[in-house]
Amino acid sequence: MKSQHPHLPAGDRHLPISTYRLQLNSEFTFEQARQHLGYWHNLGITDLFLSPILQAVPGSMHGYDVVDHKQISKDLGGREQFEKLATAAHQAGLGIVVDVVPNHMAVPTPVWINRPMWSVLKRGKDSPYAHWFDIDIDQPILMPILGKRIGQVLADQELKLEQLVIPTEPERGKQWILRYYDHYFPVAAGTEALPLEVLVERQHYRLAHWKVADEELNYRRFFDVDTLAALRVEDRDVFDSTHALLLELFDQGYIDAFRVDHPDGLADPAGYFSWLSEATGGAWIAGEKILEDAERLPSDWQIAGTTGYDTSWRLTALQIDPRASLPLGTLMQTLTADSPSSYPQMQREAKGQIIDTSLAAELRRIGQLVWNICQNDFRLRDYTFRYLVDCLRELIIEMPCYRVYVTSGQPAPALSREIVEAAGKRALCQLEPEHTDSMAVIIALVLGDEIGSAALQEIDRDRKEFLVRFQQVCGAVMAKGVEDTTFYRWTHLLCLNEVGSNPQAFGISSDSLHIFARDIQANWPATMTTNSTHDTKRCEDVRMRLAVISQYPTLWAEIVSDLRAVTQPYCPNDLDGRSENMLWQTLIGTWDDKGPIPPSRLRNYLVKAIREQKTWTTWTTPNLARENELLDYAEKILDDPHVVEIVTRWHNETDPATRYTIVANKALQLTMPGVADVYQGSEITQTSLVDPDNRRPVDFTALAQALSRLDQEGLDPAGDYAIDALKLNLTAAILRLRRRRPECFVSATASYQALALSTGYAVAFARGTENEGAQIVTLARRLAGVLARYQGDFRPEHTVVLPEGTWKDICSNEVFSGGLQSLEELLARRGARILERVE
Structure with a gap:
């Protein structure tokens, strides 16, 4: 049965309305997830969005390093526990969306964990898996794992010929293998009796020094990761083999929809999506396509849309004041010598x-x-x-x-x-x-x-x-x-350095957002919208705290000057300017009501960030002495009472704007056209940075208790509440509204209407259906800090025109009439307000 829209699932296929992303691993398994289904249902979501569930490298914390397409991850609980989770989720009214990794498999240590790869290394062209990998099979497969050149390894007798039972092939008994410390490689049949030097040359692979990889690697990788080898899923046999288990679980009703990882790495993305759509009878499929600025998704892709980065960066840019580009650029040039025009x-x-x-x-x-x-x-x-x-x-x-x-x-x-x-x-x-x-x-x-x-x-x-x-x-x-690389060097305003973002687009207007939203509603009504993911360099709340910097550029310059002055006594003499500018922004972006993030988290983040810059230190040739000077400096900053005093001054001045901005951003993302995704734990405020920081465990029990208290006690509209309570209350209210009124948010007849405002310090739109008209209104603040600096708050002349009818606030139950209304009343002490039409 065909749907009414080319990018909606077929009529009999499941359509998510909202998803909740879970990062599964050995510390958070299928069974543990099953214990919290009641919370996610109460929160209002319609679907659980699971990280990859196939067997990955043992101990994997993310699941994208798949080694076996025929097994559900043992670390996560195996097939039995997955089926129990899916069954219980369906009984609770929740669908299951699973992340698919079609582009690559892991090259693990030891390699035998990946049986197809082990087979290719052992048998070469004669392996039944020889066509699986994007490898130049006419040459020995380069294995760049040696700590020194092969001649020296042989001279030092570090390469051993041994016999052992391969755990993934116990039925074969003992096999000859080459061992290099904890690396094991198969020995081609008939070569085990040869002299070692000759034996090494007669294999279907070539052991080499790790530095050889950049110039001579002869298999396609996932980007430049040597331990992830690309697959040829453009071969129908490979597609069928690597997707058989997932499609079986889909056909049996355990899986309802799919998210596809990195389709741009595939030989033929359109062809791949066509096969997957055909195999699932037109299921909802989202592709992790990174769209650059005004780039559009190819219309011939048989999917519902992207995973939402295109929405995410626009919502961040919406809260950035374009007028701050020059003063923040001047500050960047002072610290780093990078001018605002040097980005290209x-x-x-x-x-x-x-x-x-x-x-x-x-x-x-x-x-x-x-x-x-x-x-x-x-x-x-x-x-x-x-x-x-x-x-x-x-x-x-x-x-x-x-x-x-x-x-x-x-x-x-x-x-x-x-x-x-x-x-x-x-x-x-x-x-x-x-x-x-x-x-x-x-x-x-x-x-x-x-x-x-x-x-x-x-x-x-x-x-x-x-x-x-x-x-x-x-x-x-x-x-x-x-x-x-560039996003770790460019420090103009870090919240713009995000996946799919354009740092040169320093802020966008409400009109630009409306144009984008109308296009999405017309062409990709079931695409995904997101604010935080496992791949974002900074979570949504860190980005919003950083966006507020643009709303107070003069104050920020003063704060940085004061921070530099009080930390000068212990500042490294050769402190890198880009690293310093990044440090100050990271300090503010992650310093919430509870204080700064722990030193260990800041140190780990800085190591990754400065090595990704690839200027004065790198992953392959780290400058450990200079790195440690920076890390020790950062740790001293966190303990400096003068720094606490300066940061407190910043918070006292900007906290209301920050709270408004965080709430407004969440409200907009959850009511924009598309399937709204909530990353685990982001229903309250977070300080998460790039992975693995953003994969930290989430206390779902505490979240459930907090939501239960809110449901029982409610929020007094005139009261002062912690930002976590405000965000959780609003998130749950919107998700429940979406579940109650799905036709207004994700359907072939859903509508989007920009509402007339008399000020640029807010954004407003209505959601509804083509037949019934406007049913839901979103009002959200924009550039709250700029408004506070120039005017204090909204004035009587700041108005919005609500559609006709009677409107009730979904959180407070306050009622308003359609027509011209005052923002001074509607958004008093609020970052956003969501209204539902009532008869």
Whole structure:
């Protein structure tokens, strides 16, 4: 049965209205999750959204390092416990959404944990899994795990030939293996009697020094992670094999919908989604597609939409005052020497660094493909390898998005052509004029245009492979060069350095948000909206505290100046300016009513952040002495009473605006078009930073007790309440409203209407249906701190036009009439108000 909208699930398939993301691991299993179903139902959600449930590397804290597609994770409780959780959830009225990881499998230690990979390493082309992995199977598979070069390893007798029973293959008895400390590798049949040096050379893999990986790795990875090897799910057999168990559980009714991890890494995302949709009879599927700024989701993808980063960054930008760009840019330049206009060049340099280091093997691989194409076509034979690689490098750097969607044998979409050709022009500006002809060849190949000998167009496998691999490399460079490098260097305002965000878009208007929301409602009504995820660099509340900095730029400059002055006696002499600016913002973003985060959490975050900068210290060559100076400095800051006094001054001035902003942000996200996702624990305020910090355990028992108290006692509208109580109360009220009125939020007939306001310090819209009109109204503050500085609060002339009818506040039960209403009354002492139409 077809749905009424191309991006809604089929009519008989489950449609989530709201999801609650759970991070499962050995410390929070299926059985433990089952104990809290009553809380999540009471909170008002309609679906549990589970992190990956297939067998991952033992001890995995996230589940994205899958090693066995035929088993439900033993660490999580196995299939029996999963089925019990799903059955109990369904009995409680909750659906089950499961995270799918189609792009890669783990290369674990020891490798035998991954039986398909072990088989390929042992048997090469003869392995039944040889076609599973995106590997150049004609060459030995590079295993860059040695601490020194192979010659020295052999000379030092660190490589041992042994026999043992492989735990994943006990039926085979003892097998010959090569052991290098805790690494174990299979020995090809018939080679065990050879001299060790000869034996090593006769394997289907090549043991190598770890530094060789960047230049010579011959299997595609998840970005630049050597321990995650890419799968060829574009092969139907691989798709069927790796999805069989999940689809079986779907067919049996245990799973209701799917979220798909990193589709941009796939050879053919549209084809993959088509298969998954067909296999599930049109289930609700969300794809973790990172859209850059104004980029749009390909309309031919058979999914409900994205996982919500496109909504998230806009809601953050909505609370940023554009006028603060210059003063905060001046402060950044003082501390770091980075000017507000230097972002594009910083991004270029970071992407170039990634291409030249951790992704050099990928560039060489696609460069070799282009070289082969030219060498095998006499019309293209005179293009040199160096010029072609130069052009490839610069073109990838200039690509503004994860990938363009060009499929072999089909005309390139007009938008894809525009993006690639514009990137080519920018790339040529970085090259000598002699590169122009070579760039034209590259552009033609990227767009799938005819070039060279037309007779070769249909049979040239290299061209088809290049078309896919170029797009995959672009995504990896965007992720590692921008999100995992540039975003740790650029310190203008850290809340803008988020997945799918554009740090150069320093704030957006309410009108921009409305345009985006109307487009989503029309084209992707069941997409996901989110505020926090397991991948966000800062949780929603940290981002909102940082957004408030833009609302008090002058005060912030004074605060930073005072902080620098009082900490000068113990400040390192060579303190990196970017690290310092990041430290001050992180201090404020994570310092809540209970004080600062523990030193251990701050230290762990700073280690990750400064190494991801890849300037003065890195993961592979850490500058431990200088790192420890920074970490000790940060820890002393947390204990300094002068710092506490300065931070208290900041909080006293900005706390009302911060509270309003946190509440407004939550209200907007939960009522925007789409399926609203709540990350575990974010129904109250959090101080979480990038993973693994944001995967910390959540006390669901305490949350359940807090919600129960709110339900029993309620909130006095005139009272002063802790921000956690305000956020939890509002979140539960909206989620329950969504469950009660799903047609107004996620349906083919749901509507979105911007409401007229006489001020830019608020945003208002109505949700309803095409037939019944407006049924729910969202009113939320915007730039609360700026309003407080300039006017104190709303004035009588600040109004909103409510739709006709009678409206009741879903939290306080206050009643208002339609027509012109005063924001001074509606938003007094509130960050947001949600109204429901009553007869």
